[in-house]
Amino acid sequence: MRRRTLLLPVLIPPILMLAACTGGDDGGADDPGLPDDDLVEDIDAGPADDDENATDETPTDGTLAQVRSRGVLNCGINGQVPGFGFVTPEGTYEGFDVEFCQVVAAAVLGDADAVEYIELTAEARLTALQAREIDVLIRNTTWTALRDGAENVSFATTTFYDGQGMMVRTDDGFSSIADMQDTVVCTLSGTTTELNLESAFSAHGVDYEPLTFEDNDTLREAFLTDRCDGWTSDKSQLAAFKAEWPTDEGGPDALVVLDETMSKEPLSPATLDGDVEWFDTVNWAVIATIQAWEFGIDSTNVDEFLAVDPEENPDVARFLGIDDFNPGLGLDADFAVDILQQVGNYQEIYERTVGPDTALGLEPELNNLWTEGGLLYAPPYR
Amino acid sequence: MNTGQRTNGTDTRPPPWRDVRVLRITVQVAFLAGVAALLWLLANNLVQNMQAQGMRTDFGFLGQAAGFPLAGADFSSRDSIWAALVVGLRNTLVVSAWGIVLATVLGVFVGIARLSSNWLVRKCAAAYVEALRNIPLIVFLLFLYLAILQQLPRINDAIDGGGFVFSNRGLYAPWFDVDDDSGLFLGFCAVAIVLSIVVVRWRTRRFNATGQPHHRIVWGAVTFGVVVGVAWLALGQPVSVTLPVLDGRTVSGGYELTVEHGALLLGLVLYMAAFVAEIVRGSILAVPKGQAEAANALGLSGAQRYRHVVLPQALRIAIPPAGNEFINLAKNSALGIAIAFPELLRVTRIAIGQGQPAPQLIGIMMLMYLAISLTLSLIVNVLNRRLGLRGV
Structure with missing residues (x-):
């Protein structure tokens, strides 16, 4: 019995989240703190007859x-x-x-x-x-x-x-992705960059090790301490982080965004x-x-x-x-x-x-x- | 069925709507049906809404090429999503297994230290336990990763010597280089282990029978060494040792423990050892005082008293709560996501980020974590039954 009660709270949140996905009655954003209301409304509407569903999916006010x-x-x-x-x-x-x-x-x-x-x-x-x-x-x-x-x-x-680019430290002397054999490349999870990164490196036949971070702050810290040789992201974002690079680490000039555009x-x-x-x-x-x-x-x-x-x-x-x-x-x-x-x-x-x-x-x-x-x-x- | 008496044609059994046995079963069946209906309602609603939004509800995507790379040599982006999840599961299992072993060892030492008669040892152990137990694990992990391990020497100034390479990218240690045809050799290793167990048992029996010194550790080790050594030579040295070699900014050969893996393992071990230590301390205190006094009266030394009298009885008490902590450790390994370690949650999130359907992937991930926890729970239960007092 103890295990069953353990299961329920684990299963319910994702179901609830998805149930709220198509709430569609009030935009859902007004009261994010009260997902239960959405759930109740959805249970009422969900399994009922098709007519009610149809009205639910095409709200009268867009x-x-x-x-x-x-x-x-x-x-x-x-x-x-x-x-x-x-x-x-x-x-x-x-x-x-x-x-x-x-x-x-x-x-x-x-x-x-x-x-x-x-x-x-x-x-x-x-x-x-x-x-x-x-x-x-x-x-x-x-x-x-x-x-x-x-x-x-x-x-x-x-x-x-x-376009996706690659930022490296100026001191390391990489001038293109083809130079980056056996390097560690930091990237952010949940973005299209991981796929482009893989394509770009395999096109050059270059081996690398990916390191996927959850947020830019931790990633930046890891790049700062030389944990990875390259940081790949959209060039605009790389420029943004380059501009704010701390001066005791050499300032913006310590970094260079490679000319190649991966995507x-x-x-x-x-x-x-x-x-x-x-x-x-x-x-x-x-x-x-x-x-x-x-x-x-x-x-x-x-x-x-x-x-x-x-x-x-x-x-x-x-x-x-x-x-x-x-x-x-x-x-x-x-x-x-x-x-x-x-x-x-x-x-x-x-x-x-x-x-x-x-x-x-x-x-x-x-x-x-x-x-x-x-x-x-x-x-x-x- | 009804053993009640019948007198003058009247039934002593109440009618079904007042029969407590019938009512109990009815209520439970009705409750179960209600729960099942609610779950069905939710699941149905989920599937309907997903279909209405054009989201896929099948599991066919698991066979598609992943397209994303994972750190670790044996996974390429052409392998399937399922293979990626398995890599994540394997990483979770490895870090959890080592974490449980090391947290137990450290926890037992700290737990005993907390009961030491030495004031300094006792207070140090108490400080450790109180400090570690009272900070959130994720804070501790970020501290370890960003503030400690990332500040180790950078790869350009890596410490290289004695067969070890050490930098803020990872620890590289000597490791075995296994040839392709080493299956036979591994077979001999297994035989060697079995043989040494047999020898150890024989020495133990002989000690019990004659009282001669057993030296069973030495005997067992020598048996194992001789068999493995002969097999290694006879098979043409199928296994050799490789040393990590630092070449510029890359390290080849040897065993690689990445800094993320190391930080997660260290964090889990240090953190969970504090909890294990408290369990060990409580279990030792729960062993009746008379047992220790009796051991003293027999003239056993302090170490012997712990080894032969107190710890075996404390172990019995410690197993159920320690099992909970092991399960906690396995679940806490998911926090590796915060420090870029590719464990199960990390891999699942990467897959979702690449556009694979979230409900299915999260469902699979939950089942995998559930399987890990239930397996651990089963092992603990079996251990508990085997070691528990019989007939109590």
């Missing part, structure tokens, strides 16, 4: 309506990567991904500050989305087929074109499958920042642009909602104005958080307008 009625956007971010998503000493969140949370909040709610940031680990991020704990995931997440398919996630327009890592905002309206909303909020850059509109001059003559410049007038053009995205006609006034266009966000003048010092390269040799290309707004 995520967009839920966010509006809640008045706050629940945005899943990374809290550990300088430049992308991190906590400042003042206790506020800052970074590239964080600003895109603000972009979505400005577009949907008209208030860039109406965001509840939820820090997530690499492993928990998609589960959190599936469990509707967050409305949108903007946490340097790579758009892959498996996540798009089996994991039931929809990826919006890519916000950052990244394509298009980092994109993600929403849950099955809510097309919400997906469109997020997607066009991101696109608007790129479109604004293309038009040359930013936070400093948006008010001047609001005075343009719709006859002379119909594209800009449509984009800023001056002539009340509404493409039916579920957003207000002037949503782009809210984004630009409160946050800014893509270029401003990039240069504020990760650009060449920041500690990370990342050149735009692929993250530039298509007219400038980059990959940022906004579909026409008409």
Whole structure:
């Protein structure tokens, strides 16, 4: 009897977690402390007849309506990567991904500050989305087929074109992965990097030993003490950690990110499958920042642009909602104005958080307008 | 069935709805049915929701190529997910088995030390036990890994000498290099062990019969050494010793104990030994005082008193609670996830991170941990029955 009672508490949490996954009645995020309520509701709804199930799966109000009625956007971010998503000493969140949370909040709610940031680990991020704990995931997440398919996630327009790189100590003299025979490589668990790492090393026929860590803090400590020869991750993240390397260990110059790019890592905002309206909303909020850059509109001059003559410049007038053009995205006609006034266009966000003048010092390269040799290309707004 | 009397046609047995035996069984059956229905409901809900979300509910993924590497020489990314889980299970079992053995040895010493008549020894042992028992194990593991073992000499300044290489990547020790055709040799080793047991028993019988000194350890060791030595020479030296060689930043040959493995093992041993020590101390105190006094009266020395009188009786008392601690140790090995040791939980999480279905993988992992715990429990129960007092 003792063993049976031992079993129950072990079995119930994962079942409960999954049962809550498709709760779908209130978004689930309002009261994460009360999973029992969700469970009870699900038991009532779950095994009942099919009609009741059908209504359960297609809630009458989608995520967009839920966010509006809640008045706050629940945005899943990374809290550990300088430049992308991190906590400042003042206790506020800052970074590239964080600003895109603000972009979505400005577009949907008209208030860039109406965001509840939820820090997530690499492993928990998609589960959190599936469990509707967050409305949108903007946490340097790579758009892959498996996540798009089996994991039931929809990826919006890519916000950052990244690639996996390898960081080594300058003193060790590695100039490419081919040099790294019999080395130890540190990586973070639950990411696509492990698979790319394996492909890259086996392509060169180079043996290595992987060391997989649960969080970046422990990994950083291990790399600091020379436990591993290489640290592999997205190049943007490596640049972030390189920029903050302690000076008594030689500062940023003690490290070098190898030129090789092991993979394509298009980092994109993600929403849950099955809510097309919400997906469109997020997607066009991101696109608007790129479109604004293309038009040359930013936070400093948006008010001047609001005075343009719709006859002379119909594209800009449509984009800023001056002539009340509404493409039916579920957003207000002037949503782009809210984004630009409160946050800014893509270029401003990039240069504020990760650009060449920041500690990370990342050149735009692929993250530039298509007219400038980059990959940022906004579909026409008409 | 009913042995009650029948008088004047009236049945002394109450009707079923008031019969306490019927009621008891009915209530238990109803309770069981309720629990089963609840579990079925939950499982059904889980499967339905997973299917509604398009998540796979089968176990076919276990045969797919893992795609991710694991530290450890005999696993490649082309092996299956199942093979990866087995590697994780093996690592968990290895660290748990060594942990149990070493924690027991250390725990017995500390437990006895806590009862020492020497003030310093007694207080040191007490300080050890109180310090270790009262910090969370994960804190202790991170402390060991980050603050102690990571601060050992780096690989460029590794300590290399006497056949050992020592750095903050791991400890490398001399080890056996086994040829392919060494199966026969291992067979001879087994024979040698059996033979030496026979010899030891013969010496013991002879000692019991004649009172001559038995020297059974020496006899057994010599028997084992002679048989193994002759076999080794006769078979053309199938097993040799390799020394670890430090070449630049890599070490080849010898036995490798990675710093993660070492930190987890050391942490588990030091931590669980504190609990074992308390059990040992309590068990020794639970042996009636008269036993020790009787041993004294017979003129046994302090060591003999412990060895022949007190410890055997204390062991009997200690086994059930110590068994619980062994199970705890095996379960606590999952904390290796925090320090990058590829044990079962780590491997499962890696697989989930690569997009494999979480419910199935976590279910398999739970069953594996359950199997480990129940097996340990079974072993302890058998030991307890074998060593327990008969007819009490």
